[in-house]
Every structure is written in structure tokens, then in C-alpha cells.
Amino acid sequence: MAAQTQSGSERLNASQVLDAWVSNVENELLPAAIALAADKFDFTPANGEFHGVRTFGGQIKHVAASNYQLGAGILGEQPPHGEKGEEAPDSVRTKAEIVEYLKGSFAYLHRAMASITENTLTEPIPGTKGTWQRTRLGLAVDSVAHSYDHYGQMVEYLRMNRIIPPASR
Numbered sequence: 001m002a003a004q005t006q007s008g009s010e011r012l013n014a015s016q017v018l019d020a021w022v023s024n025v026e027n028e029l030l031p032a033a034i035a036l037a038a039d040k041f042d043f044t045p046a047n048g049e050f051h052g053v054r055t056f057g058g059q060i061k062h063v064a065a066s067n068y069q070l071g072a073g074i075l076g077e078q079p080p081h082g083e084k085g086e087e088a089p090d091s092v093r094t095k096a097e098i099v100e101y102l103k104g105s106f107a108y109l110h111r112a113m114a115s116i117t118e119n120t121l122t123e124p125i126p127g128t129k130g131t132w133q134r135t136r137l138g139l140a141v142d143s144v145a146h147s148y149d150h151y152g153q154m155v156e157y158l159r160m161n162r163i164i165p166p167a168s169r
Contacts, residue, residue, distance in 0.1 A: 062150060
């Protein structure tokens, strides 16, 4: 079944559909990242079994680093800031730097989605193994699924700080 626009009259290609999903998660995650005050970016839950979890800012940096790594895999490039293990460079520290890093990661993912063609969608990526890791489609889906996973954690952190997530307002 072909993907279609809301009007149902225009056929979309896979790149456009995947890019729309990236836009969806970007439009949820970015406002959530901005919603918490800069002095709370080091927040982690204190009650319960939360030892060793990422801070709020750490969640955002992790998502952005992953976006860069997955985008690089789709594009056949090295991650632009040397990202490894889904970790951001140490130089990304303040709320402003973290938010800009996140914005840049989504711009990079949009570029990656635009590069996908019907011919390259499920073509194996050289040097990869596994199932979803081997194709651009798999990496694109992972970028959205991974981002939403951490968005859910960010929502909990926001609520623990008595902030209604922007998407829930």
C-alpha cells in the first residue's frame, strides 16, 4: 500500500514518509527539551531505583548523538562530531549547547532521510550485520523509535519537576 498525504491524492515516496516521522518526533522532543530550566538539566529522579540513570540533559545529548550516528549510517559517513556509543562530545554542556546539538542532530537526520531512495531503502549497507542495522530503512525506523523512547523518559522527568510537557498542554 502506498503512503499518501492527508488528502490521499498524492503518492509519497519512502523518504518523504520517513522524514515526516522524523519531523513528528522532533516536534515533540525539542519543545520538551526547551521546557525545563537550565539549572534543572542535571536532574535525575531521587526516589526509587534510579542510580546511574542519565540526567535530563544527558537524555537529550544521548538522543542527539544517536541521531547523528544513525544519520551517518544512512548517509555512509562518519558521525560529524566523532560520536561513539551514542554519547555526545564532552564539549556539549550547557542547556543552550545541548538544545543546539539536538537541533543539529535533527537537521542531520532530515538530510539523511532525503538521501534515501526506493533503490537504497532496503539495500544492505556495507560493513553492517544484524537485521534492522543493515538497511537505511532499519536505521531510519530506529532513529524515530529510539527518540520516542527517550522522549517518554523526558516526559517523566518534566512531570517530576511539575512541568506539563508541551505536547500535553
